[in-house]
Amino acid sequence: MTTDSVRSILKSANFNYSEECRLGRIRFRISAATSSVADAFRTSGMVCEPSPSNNSLHLSLFAHSLRHNLAGAMSVEVVFADSTLHNLKPVALTQPIDVVYTWVDSEDPQWQRDYAEALALHGPSSPRTSSDIIRFQDRDELKYSLRALEMFAPWVNHIFIVTSGQVPPWLDLDNPQITLVSHTEIFEQQADLPTFNSHAIEANLHRIPGLSEHFLYFNDDVFLADWTTPETFFTPNGETKFFESENHVPSDPSVTDLPSNWAAFNNKKLLEESFKYIATKKFKHTAHAQRLTTLQKAATHFREKVEETTAKKFRNRSDISLPSNLAHHFGAIIGTAVASDIRYRYIDINSARVDVELSRLLLWDDPTIFCLNQVTSRIYPDKSEVTMIRNFLEKYFPWKSSAEL
Known part of the structure; x- marks a missing residue:
């Protein structure tokens, strides 16, 4: 227009x-x-x-x-x-850059049956936050994240959406820029499926058919919020940029620690044992820039731990987190990744002030990217929570993308 x-x-x-x-x-x-x-x-x-x-x-x-x-x-x-x-500043990185999303629909009846069966068999041995149904709740975040992607990164080459065979009801399947990828296509051992372990799913993203060498890995609760270029996430020579947070890797996680903290701790041990490399900080919940060959090399080098993580039905204290953590450090070691920074906001949906924080984000804050995360269910669930998040996202990203029907 x-x-x-x-x-x-x-x-x-x-x-x-x-x-x-x-x-x-x-x-x-x-x-x-x-x-x-x-x-x-x-x-x-x-x-x-x-x-x-x-x-x-x-x-x-x-x-x-x-x-x-x-x-x-x-x-x-x-x-x-x-x-x-x-x-005018040239665009140094001219290779195609893909995007990979992971997505789940917890309202799908077949998914619910599989989840109930896995929970009965494996839930007691998994941390409670790993199997909490809130981890799988869909508030249409993917739809709005795709709107943000089209608005602020129209230079993206192709988008892969990894699911358990589910299809978002609003998704235009005729869009040539989008490919749905089933877990069955990327898991070597079909016995490991169905899975409810995000660490297991992301540990196999490098098996996506046709994935470009350079790509961004998004969770669907991550949203671009300002104009970006390839150099937001990659150096002119093609190295990936990673964004460390202020949170340190726990040196002695407790049994009540989040599985993500345990994964960071396990990653740290592997890196120290293999390379005498000390990882001290965790990473921001942003889009994770990846080199396919770096991810493949890391998966091969730590193959035993990748297979152990992949076999777990829910996130476990023995897991590693490959593209969202371990591959960044591995890339730094072999010279394909560098530390950088990005304007960023993280909002915990469980916060008592979430309405205030969302209002600030909508009206005043100026991030390049933000994350709306929820780790556990509220003790007293608020049914208006889903409506609040959807209303916020609709106001922030009001224009439909070409991904939508």
Whole structure:
């Protein structure tokens, strides 16, 4: 819509222009004075913001002062003739970058039967937080995460959604950019299925057929919130970037510790035993940049632990977490991953102030990416919780993506 409006205004004002596509967005190059171009757009009712270098304008149909991240994502860039292409920052990483999501629908009757059977057999030996049904609840997060992805990372090559054979009812199966992948396609031992262990599923993502060398691994509760480029997640040479949190790996986790803490602890032991490498910090709940070959090498090097993790029906204290933790450290050791940082917000849905935190995120906070996480069920469940999250996501990401029917 904004692009068509820009074309119409440029033609009406008799400006000579050309178009180019950069990172999934149209850019217009124009031979005219900056002031006259800006005046033409403002007269037509468009919001017009100059870039810091004053060699381009960002145009939008609504105010940048309100949700400027959305305004920026929906804006169109006009570059002036006195700013040559070599003055613009090039995109160094030109290889395709895929995205992998893991998703589950706990309302599916077959899934519920399988879950009940596995819970009866394996639940007593698993940490309570591993089998808590809240871990599998779907609030349509995937739908909104895909909206965010299309809005803030249109340069993504292909999207793989890994499920237990389920299909989101709103998903457009005819979209050529999306492929559904069943657990049966990536698990070597079918006896390990069905699984309810996220560590087991992610430990086999490197087996996805057709997956590109560079990809991002998303949980469906992770959302982009501002414009990104490949260099948000990868270096110009293609190394992955990882984002350490302020939380340290526990040195002596207790039996009541979360399975994710146990996995980080187990990863730390493996790295120290194999490479004398000391891992001290955990990682932020963001999209995890991956190199397929690095993931494959890590899975081969730690094959015994990968197989042990894969065999567990629910997350277990003996698990490792491969792409979300171990592969980052492994990549740092072999020279394919580097530490970096990203603007980030983490919100615990169980927080007593979750409504306040969501309001701040919607109105004031300025992250590049955020996570809405829930570790355990509330003691007194609030039925309005699902409605609250869905309403927030609908307000934050109001436009349907091409992934939706």
